[in-house]
Amino acid sequence: MRPARILTLILSATAMLSAPLTHxxxxxxxxxAGDWRKAEDSARxxxxxxxxxxxFWGLAPGMNILEVQPGGGWWTDILAPYAQRTGGRFAVTxxxxxxxxxxxxxxxxxxxxxxxxxxxxxLYGPVEILNWGPRAAPLAADQFDLVLVxxxxxxxxxxxxxxxxxxxxxxxxxxxxxxxxxxxxxANPGEQDPGAASGYVTEDYLIGRVEAAGFRLDGRSEVNANxxxxxxxxxxxxxxxxxxxxxxxxxTEPPDPNFDRSRYDAIGESDRMTLRFVxxx
Numbered sequence: 443m444r445p446a447r448i449l450t451l452i453l454s455a456t457a458m459l460s461a462p463l464t465h466x467x468x469x470x471x472x473x474x475a476g477d478w479r480k481a482e483d484s485a486r487x488x489x490x491x492x493x494x495x496x497x498f499w500g501l502a503p504g505m506n507i508l509e510v511q512p513g514g515g516w517w518t519d520i521l522a523p524y525a526q527r528t529g530g531r532f533a534v535t536x537x538x539x540x541x542x543x544x545x546x547x548x549x550x551x552x553x554x555x556x557x558x559x560x561x562x563x564x565l566y567g568p569v570e571i572l573n574w575g576p577r578a579a580p581l582a583a584d585q586f587d588l589v590l591v592x593x594x595x596x597x598x599x600x601x602x603x604x605x606x607x608x609x610x611x612x613x614x615x616x617x618x619x620x621x622x623x624x625x626x627x628x629a630n631p632g633e634q635d636p637g638a639a640s641g642y643v644t645e646d647y648l649i650g651r652v653e654a655a656g657f658r659l660d661g662r663s664e665v666n667a668n669x670x671x672x673x674x675x676x677x678x679x680x681x682x683x684x685x686x687x688x689x690x691x692x693x694t695e696p697p698d699p700n701f702d703r704s705r706y707d708a709i710g711e712s713d714r715m716t717l718r719f720v721x722x723x
Contacts, residue, residue, distance in 0.1 A: 505531075508572070522559075596642070662717055
């Protein structure tokens with residue numbers, strides 16, 4: 443290659459690295475800094491890296507986005523305003539209202555979520571809640587550009603066939619070329635506990651299951667890695683912040699008042715894999 447050509451490529455790459463943020467990046471930065479986010483949620487940004495993670499996953503303006511099992515809404519408070527400001531669509535999964543055995547507690551929780559979305563309509567825009575559960579009807583095909591699954595696989599693994607069922611649902615719902623974004627507590631390499639009782643999942647297990655559903659691994663990031671996480675905690679991953687358990691999950695016994703939390707608090711949040719999959723064209 444001619445020296446002049448090499449210099450041109452170097453200058454071009456330098457310009458790309460020093461270029462100002464695009465409109466999409468600006469909006470993402472703005473919503474992450476939004477004053478509507480709870481203080482305790484914003485305090486976790488250094489551990490969860492929302493801008494870097496969403497950039498890696500390929501978030502872009504105008505996307506149709508699905509957040510699976512949004513929980514307390516940590517990601518929702520970022521993704522919903524982002525979709526609203528960039529002309530996109532945002533949806534979440536919720537309790538399956540068509541399930542005749544759905545508990546009243548689950549119905550009330552979904553209703554409370556719907557009220558929250560209605561109260562925040564100016565900020566969030568319209569948010570769809572899609573039925574989700576072991577008996578839920580299939581999601582409509584080819585409708586989303588990006589699906590986010592954050593820390594859910596260990597829960598799915600406790601139900602017979604749920605991993606395969608849910609991944610099949612998401613494969614159908616994504617458009618060809620759409621991206622499946624995954625964040626998950628990462629176990630050390632080795633044999634996977636089928637029930638993921640500790641909350642940790644090996645990368646080999648997770649990647650194997652996702653690829654078996656038809657997705658193609660498109661990228662890995664270490665942005666959410668934590669080498670201090672020894673993954674041998676007495677109450678699983680929930681021993682660590684932010685949950686900070688000091689008693690077995692579901693235990694009726696009172697927490698041990700003498701339990702020394704200092705070691706686990708010093709570790710910080712869990713070591714997590716950050717993966718990007720694509721639905722082939």
